[in-house]
Amino acid sequence: MSSSRRLEPDGVDGNPERGGPDRSFVAGAAASFFVLILLAEGAARWAAGSGWIYRRLDFSGSLTSLPELEQRIAWNARRAYPIFLLGDSVLGPTALWEHRVDHPRRLTIPAQLAPAAAAGGMSVQSLGADGLLLPDLEAIDRTIEAGRAQTPARRVIVLNVRMFAAEFAASAKALSRDFLRPELEGAVPDAALGRPEDALGDRLSASAARHCVLARTAWQLQPLWYFPTRRDAFRRLLEPARGAAAGEDGDLQEAALHLKVDPYYRGRWDSSSVAFRALDALLEAARSRSDTQTIVVLTPQNPEFAGDAETFDRNRRVLFDFVTARTGSSVVYRDLANAFPPERFLDHCHLTPEGNREYAEILLALLRS
Amino acid sequence: MRLFARRPLLAGVVVGTLLFLALLAILLFAADLSSSKFIYADF
Numbered sequence: 001m002s003s004s005r006r007l008e009p010d011g012v013d014g015n016p017e018r019g020g021p022d023r024s025f026v027a028g029a030a031a032s033f034f035v036l037i038l039l040a041e042g043a044a045r046w047a048a049g050s051g052w053i054y055r056r057l058d059f060s061g062s063l064t065s066l067p068e069l070e071q072r073i074a075w076n077a078r079r080a081y082p083i084f085l086l087g088d089s090v091l092g093p094t095a096l097w098e099h100r101v102d103h104p105r106r107l108t109i110p111a112q113l114a115p116a117a118a119a120g121g122m123s124v125q126s127l128g129a130d131g132l133l134l135p136d137l138e139a140i141d142r143t144i145e146a147g148r149a150q151t152p153a154r155r156v157i158v159l160n161v162r163m164f165a166a167e168f169a170a171s172a173k174a175l176s177r178d179f180l181r182p183e184l185e186g187a188v189p190d191a192a193l194g195r196p197e198d199a200l201g202d203r204l205s206a207s208a209a210r211h212c213v214l215a216r217t218a219w220q221l222q223p224l225w226y227f228p229t230r231r232d233a234f235r236r237l238l239e240p241a242r243g244a245a246a247g248e249d250g251d252l253q254e255a256a257l258h259l260k261v262d263p264y265y266r267g268r269w270d271s272s273s274v275a276f277r278a279l280d281a282l283l284e285a286a287r288s289r290s291d292t293q294t295i296v297v298l299t300p301q302n303p304e305f306a307g308d309a310e311t312f313d314r315n316r317r318v319l320f321d322f323v324t325a326r327t328g329s330s331v332v333y334r335d336l337a338n339a340f341p342p343e344r345f346l347d348h349c350h351l352t353p354e355g356n357r358e359y360a361e362i363l364l365a366l367l368r369s
Numbered sequence: 370m371r372l373f374a375r376r377p378l379l380a381g382v383v384v385g386t387l388l389f390l391a392l393l394a395i396l397l398f399a400a401d402l403s404s405s406k407f408i409y410a411d412f
Contacts, residue, residue, distance in 0.1 A: 021377040028381020029388065036389040218396035225398075 037214070044213040051075040053217065054125075058105045061092020062223040063129035065209035066179045067216055069140065073147050076125035083117065083124045083367065084144055085110055086137045087158030090299050091128025095350030097227060107353035113360035122367060131176040134163050134278035135188045139180035141282055146183075152292035156363060157282060159298045160349055161337075164275045164315070165264045174274045179206060187281070188274065258305075261348045265307035269315045271322050283326040295366050296323060296333045300340045300359065305348035312337075334366065 047053040048071050063069060076082045085091055096104030105111060110126035117124045127140050137157060144153055168174055175181055175188050208215045226233040270276070286294035298319060306312045316337055323333045339362065344355035351359055373380035 024377040025381040025384070028378040029385035030381075032382040032385030033388050034385075036386060037392075040389075040393070215396055218393070221397060 041212065041214045044217040048075075048213055048217060051078075053220075057221075057224065058093075058108075058111060059220060059223070060105065060108050060110050060126045060128060061089065061094050061130055062220075062227075063127070063132075063177060064219045064222075065206070065216055066143070066183070067210050068220050069127065069143055069180075070147060071216075072125060072127065073144050076123055077144075077147060077153055079123035081122045082153040083122050083156065084140075084153055085113075085124065085126040085128055085156045085158065086132075086140055087126075087128040087156075087299070088132045088160050088163065089128075089130040090158055090160055090349060090351075091126050092130055094130050094227075095346050096353065096356075099346045101353060107356055109351075109356045109360050109363070112357050113363055116360065116364050117367065120364075120368065128158065129177075133168050133174060133176050134159075134275040134282070135175045135184060136177055136180055138187070138278040138281050139175075139177075139183035141285055142183045143180075145285065152289065154292050154367070155286065155294045156367070157294065157296045159279075159296065159319070161298075161301055161315075162261070162264045162349070164269045164273070164319070166267045166270075166273075167263065168275065169270075169273050171274075178202065187277070257347055261305060262307060264348075265301075265305060265312055268311060269318050271318055276322060279322070280326065283323065283331060286331045287326065287328045290328075290330050292330065294331050295363075296327075296331060297363070297366075298335045298337050299349060300344075300351065300355075301337045302340075302342055302345040302348050303338070304342045304345075332366065332369075336362065 054072060054075050059072070073084070076084065089095060091109055093104035093108050096107055101107060108126075110124060110128070114124040127144075132140075141155065141157075144155070162168075171188060175184075181188060209219065210216075222230075283296070286296075298316065301312075316335055320333070320335060323331075327333055336359075340351065340355055340358070344351055344358070346352055373383070
C-alpha cells in the first residue's frame with residue numbers, strides 16, 4: 001500500500017492532486033510538438049528565403065504551388081543577370097529517368113546550361129515542368145513580371161509541338177496547373193467550376209502552401225524521391241520482381257508513345273486557338289519589355305516522329321509567321337525543330353544527355369549574342 | 370515505463386516529439402498537394 005502511494009503525486013495537503021500528472025503530460029506533449037513545428041517552420045523559411053534549398057537541390061521538372069513558384073522567381077531575381085527558362089518536360093529530367101539514364105537531374109538542359117552561363121555572369125533558373133502548356137507559361141511569365149526586381153530578367157521560352165495540339169484547346173485541358181489560373185485573370189476559364197469536393201481540398205492545399213513554408217517545402221521535396229510521380233516511383237521499386245516482362249514492356253511503351261504523340265504532328269495548327277492566344281500575350285509582354293531580351297525557340301523534334309512532312313512544315317511556317325509578325329528588337333525567335341538527328345533523341349522530343357549538352361550550347365550562344 | 374509514470378512531463382515531451390515526427394513523415398511521404406496534380410500521361 002505504501003509503495004503504491006509513493007507513485008502518486010501529492011498535493012500540499014498530502015492528498016493526490018487531481019489531474020496533476022495528466023496536466024504535465026499534456027503540457028509537455030503540446031509544448032514539444034509546437035516548439036518543434038515552429039523550429040522546423042523557421043528552418044524552412046530560412047532555407048527557402050535565403051535560396052539555400054535552390055542552390056543545393058534541383059527542382060527542374062516539378063512545380064507544386066504558386067508560392068513555390070514565386071519563391072523560386074524571387075530568389076533568382078536577386079542574383080546577377082537573372083535568366084528564366086520557361087518550358088515543359090524538355091527542360092526536366094523525367095524522360096532521362098524513364099530511359100534509365102544515371103543521374104538524370106545532372107544531365108538536363110538547365111543543369112548543363114547553368115554552370116556555363118554562370119561563368120559568363122548569368123544566373124539561370126529553370127521554371128520548366130512536365131506537362132506545361134502555353135497558358136501555363138503565360139501565367140508564369142506574369143508571375144515573374146509581378147515580382148519584378150530592379151534587375152530585368154531575361155526569359156528563354158521553349159515551345160514544343162505538343163503545346164499547340166488540338167487536344168489541349170479545350171478549356172478543361174488548356175492549363176496543366178490549376179494554381180496558375182488566377183494569374184491569367186480569366187483568360188482561361190475554369191471548366192471544372194462547381195466541383196465542391198475538389199474545391200475544398202484545393203483551397204486547403206493552396207492555403208497550406210501559402211502560409212506554411214514547412215508544408216510547402218515538404219511537398220516541394222516529394223518529387224526528389226517520388227519522381228516523376230508517386231505511382232512511377234513505386235512501379236520502379238517493383239521492377240526487379242517484374243524483370244522477365246521488361247522486354248515486352250519496351251515494345252508496348254513505344255507503341256503507346258506513338259499512339260499518344262502522333263496526333264500532335266498530324267493536326268494543323270490554328271492561330272486562333274487558346275495556345276496561340278497565350279503565345280500572343282507572351283510576345284506582347286516580351287515586346288513591351290524593351291530593357292531586356294526574350295528568346296523564343298521551337299524545341300528540336302525527332303524527324304522519325306514528325307509524320308507528314310508537309311503538315312509539319314506548314315505548322316512551323318504558321319508559327320514562324322505568327323511570331324515574327326510580333327517580334328520587335330527585344331524578341332528573338334529560332335526554329336530548332338530540325339537541329340538534331342534522330343540518334344540524339346530518346347523519344348519524339350526529349351534529347352539524350354549528349355543532345356541536351358549540345359542544346360544547352362545553342363541556348364548559351366543565343367544568350368551571349 | 371516506470372520512468373515515464375514518475376515523470377509525466379518527460380513522457381509528454383517524448384509523445385509530442387513523436388507526433389511531430391509523424392506529421393513530418395506525412396508531409397514528406399504521404400500528403401498529396403492536390404493543386405500540383407496534372408495529367409502525367411500528357412507529358
